[in-house]
Amino acid sequence: MSVLDADLSRFVAATAEGHGRLELLVRGARCAACLSKVEKAAAAAPGVAAARLNLTSGKLSVTFKAASGDPNAVIQAVEAVGYGAGLYDPEAASAVQDREGRRLTVALGVAGFGVGNVMMFSVPVWAGLFGQELDASTRTVMYWLSAIVATPCALFAGQVFFQSAWASLKRGKANMDVPITIGVLLTLAVSFSETFLGGPHAYFDAAISLIFLLLIGRWLDHQLRAKAQSAARDLLAMQARIARRIDGHGVEHGTPVGEVAVGDRLAVPPGERAPVDGVVEAGVSELDNALITGETALWPVAPGSALHAGALNLGGRLVMRVTARSEDSTLAGILRLMEAGAQSKSAYVRLADRAAAIYVPVVHTLALATFLGGWLLGLGPREALLRAAAVLIITCPCALGLAVPAVQIAASGRLFRKGVLVKSGAALERLAEVNHVVFDKTGVLTEGRPRLIDGDAQALALAAPLARASRHPLAQALAREAGPGPVAAEAHETAGLGVEGVIDGRPARLGRAEFVGADARASHETELWFAIDGRPPVRFAFADTLRADAARTIAALKARGLSVEVLSGDMAAPVSRVAAACGIERWRAGLTPQEKAAAIDGMKARDLKTLMVGDGFNDAAALARAHASMAPGAAVEASQNAADLVFEGDGLMAVVDAIDVARAARRRALENFGFSALYNAVAAPAAMLGLVNPLLAALAMSGSSLVVMLNALRMTWAARS
């Protein structure tokens, strides 16, 4: 984020001790040297008492000496030593605390303590199974000691499952936590009664190890989500939603967009986006609406012109009067569509839950049949209940509970190294099912920024010094093409027209046709004119060029049996050109955001599982409604929010990589389910026949979990080799 010159003191919160506190997001800090550089720079900024950087989350906490302070000074200080710095919204900063993660870590620690120490008493019992010297009374003492350790640990650490099971039962459904809860509680109860009666088999160790192994799965799943959430938050914090409100004295104040009211005057300097809908009050400029409508042509504005939220100001400084609050802006309609899409996504049933839907009734029927059947066949209620508990323990869903999270954390780690951020495990599951891919054009198939396509090399060298003096994106594209070199003297930029200056003592102009004195012919190409020293003007033409690997990506997708389509808001001519260049036969142009979302719904009705790849406001609704969605890291906030995966970098091949990894993860998860089913097919009958003892239960449980984990780790090994 660039340094803001507006007053940002609104972002400093006062603590109870009377010091101002500021949260900044720092980008690019990776090592000890970065850490000390950033902290020293921030601490040296005026008014700062102390600064501490969290290297894991990238969050810099700054404490001011007084109750308020100047965030600009800190941002400037951090940027001066070479790191990016952005403001956290105060509300977003308070949401950073990861309570759920801490609760799971504590539960995991307690369960680990229980498992480790129960083993101390279990090993003598197991040894007794092999005819070692252990009389019945010593065994009972061992069981009582096991009970003292395992029961409180299981009841404490198991709350994660108990609460979730209870919530699920209240809704009239049974998730995976219901059999876990019943299994653990029944096991504890039966073990107590067996110990009390001096019986040979008690399963305190099994109850606590069950919880320990399942908590590992939960913890992994949470880590995956927490990591993705914090990364997504970082992306958004870098485009912190700040409006520059102008007060009665003409002073700019940085204000969170949510607090902007109708009638406020806002400043929109070149290079920034209009935060809300409004009308231009002063200033002349050109707007880039590509992210809102997908149109690549620039849009000239003058006082009185309407301005949509998200439009990028390319030319001069604009002052706008707000006509709609943030919630009511153009975006609001799109956001409503997005919410509807998010609801349909939350209805998606995850792989593990689908497995649970089969597993739960089968296992409970088996346990009940064991109890009733055993009793009827003359085993007596005590032995029958013990066997029923053994069935529940031995068929424990440990392997099922670990099967999916272990695979998904390995898969998302692999994608993360390739610059693809996975927001949730469910996103990977949906991505694996995709059979149709829809691309947006601007910013996805193309780079989303202009590049010189037609222009004389000699004229380019002449115009370059003037182009380097300008902030206009077309001039910057020209300067990029020409490479580094001298800058024109006395350069002066006229907003919305062009830049003039002196090159080698000769006056020159670069800009629109009428500014340079060329005859303004109607042209649908983006162009820039250059004239020097009275010579006839020269024309440069620009176009949004394809991403380098766009055609290769489409070919790779087709090779994987996926159909490909383009949905764009741009005009038909450029869309058909891009589609042809990429090798895509099906395309539609001139679509509004609503039409895009409707098109996605239409595909759903035809049983296509669609992956939407888009970056603009106009794609957000379609992204939220598609079966799975991806957005590039340069996309607008709304689209990054709506997308399941966000990919960084210039390459489009990330889409293919993500699909490959998601499919591989699905295969691994299904293998794990298959293994669990096979294991249960052997173990359950053994338990029903009473062939299981505590040692066998412990071995079977940890053994099956280990196999599932190792299978998941193949995802990581495959990436390394």
Add this chain to the structure above:
Amino acid sequence: MTILLFLAPASLMLALIGLGAFLWTVQSGQYDDPAGDAARILLGADDDRPLPDAPPADEAPRP
């Protein structure tokens, strides 16, 4: 076998001390910034104190 009556509680006590220490490390936020803690040990001596006015790590910053 009476030695068990002494050894079992003794070993449990030791384990409980370990568990208590672990819970303390979680509560005091020692797992919040593993990368930063690994880096800080390489830096000069006196900058690893917490912020003078920092709220306790388990409290959300006041808005």
